[in-house]
Amino acid sequence: MQLFYNPNINETQTSFVFDKDESKHIVKVLRKKESDILHVTNGLGFLFTTEITIASDTKCTVKIISFEKQETPKFHLHLAVAPTKMNERYEWFLEKATEIGIQEITPIICDHSERKIIKTDRFQKILESAMKQSLHYYLPKLNEPTAFNDFIKTKKQGQLFIAHCEETKKKSLKNELKANEDITILIGPEGDFSVKEIQQAIDNKFIPVSLGATRLRTETAAIVACHSVIFYNE
Numbered sequence: 001m002q003l004f005y006n007p008n009i010n011e012t013q014t015s016f017v018f019d020k021d022e023s024k025h026i027v028k029v030l031r032k033k034e035s036d037i038l039h040v041t042n043g044l045g046f047l048f049t050t051e052i053t054i055a056s057d058t059k060c061t062v063k064i065i066s067f068e069k070q071e072t073p074k075f076h077l078h079l080a081v082a083p084t085k086m087n088e089r090y091e092w093f094l095e096k097a098t099e100i101g102i103q104e105i106t107p108i109i110c111d112h113s114e115r116k117i118i119k120t121d122r123f124q125k126i127l128e129s130a131m132k133q134s135l136h137y138y139l140p141k142l143n144e145p146t147a148f149n150d151f152i153k154t155k156k157q158g159q160l161f162i163a164h165c166e167e168t169k170k171k172s173l174k175n176e177l178k179a180n181e182d183i184t185i186l187i188g189p190e191g192d193f194s195v196k197e198i199q200q201a202i203d204n205k206f207i208p209v210s211l212g213a214t215r216l217r218t219e220t221a222a223i224v225a226c227h228s229v230i231f232y233n234e
Contacts, residue, residue, distance in 0.1 A: 003132045004040045005139070009048055015063045016040075016050065023060035026052075038062055043131065043139030045070045070137045074180040076158070077229050078104040080151055081222045082189035083115040091126050093219040097226045098130035098140055106143040108151050112191030118145040148197055151186075152204045158182030161209045162201040163221055165192045173209040173225065177232045185209075185229075187222045 004026075009016045018026060026032045034055045040048045040062075046069050050062035079102060084090045094105065105127075107118050124142055131139050159181055161173060177183070186193070186201060193201070202208065211224045 001039055001135065003135055004038055005043060005128050005132050006040055007042050007044075007139075009040055009042050009046075009064075011046060011067050011069075013064055015053070015061060016048075018060045018062075020058050024057045026060050027055050027057040032060075037065075041131070041137045041139075043128075043137070045072060045137050047137050073101075073103065073138075073233075075229075075233050076103050076182040077101075077226065078106065078155075078182070078184045079187060079222055079226060080106040080108045080146075080155075080184065081187040082110045082113050082218060083107050083118055083145070084218050085114045085190055087115070089217070089219045091123070093222045094123055094126045094142075095130045096223050098127050098136065099134040100223070100226050101136065101230045102140050102226050103138065104141040104143070106151060107145040108148050108186065109145055110148045110189050111194040111197055113189045114191075116145075120144065148186075148193075149200065152201050152206065155184050156205070158184060160184050160204075160206040162186040162193065162198060162206040163209050163211050163225060164188060164198055165215055166195065166198060168198075168208065170208040170210045173211055173228055174232070176207060176209060177229060179233055183229055185225045187218060187225065190218060 032052055032055060034052050036052045038050045040050055046067055048067045049065045051065055053063050054061035109116050120142055127140050127142055159178060163185060211221055216224060
């Protein structure tokens with residue numbers, strides 16, 4: 001199944017018109033024609049089955065035949081991950097985490113962050129593409145970059161974890177997870193969290209955890225954390 005994404009389609013409509021760029025892609029590139037079936041999601045859990053009624057490359061119009069809504073996950077996974085020095089590594093994390101099933105992502109700016117200016121427009125497109133490719137109907141929420149200090153003060157619900165590499169007392173993430181509970185995990189930059197940041201997180205009820213015996217890159221640690229939570233909750 002080929003999945004299309006448009007945030008404006010909803011269950012109250014009987015027909016829908018794609019914008020000019022998407023219409024051109026559907027009609028000119030994919031060579032879709034009238035009566036062809038398109039599957040569309042709005043990223044909010046809905047899958048719409050539609051039929052092309054007007055195969056225009058400027059205003060491709062479809063009628064909505066049916067729709068279904070995917071069950072909302074019983075838990076909410078939020079990863080707060082420091083931007084990587086090489087932007088493509090963070091983009092890889094976004095793509096793979098979306099495929100696995102993450103719900104929310106926040107880039108956090110830390111003491112040791114080498115990249116502090118983030119443009120989220122491209123990140124958003126990567127999330128949309130990965131959602132379509134993996135046939136998910138929920139688009140992960142991408143928040144604006146947030147300072148570490150500000151972020152930890154706002155997260156007070158669910159399980160709270162900080163994964164770091166300091167040789168201090170930590171628990172194993174896999175042993176701390178609880179099924180069907182909201183989870184927030186902090187993943188630091190290449191230089192790890194500072195000692196001060198780790199203590200600040202602990203003071204704000206975050207539990208220090210280990211993701212395994214080896215030292216992981218930022219993007220790898222984020223994927224390991226993401227998969228661990230999703231797999232545990234299956």
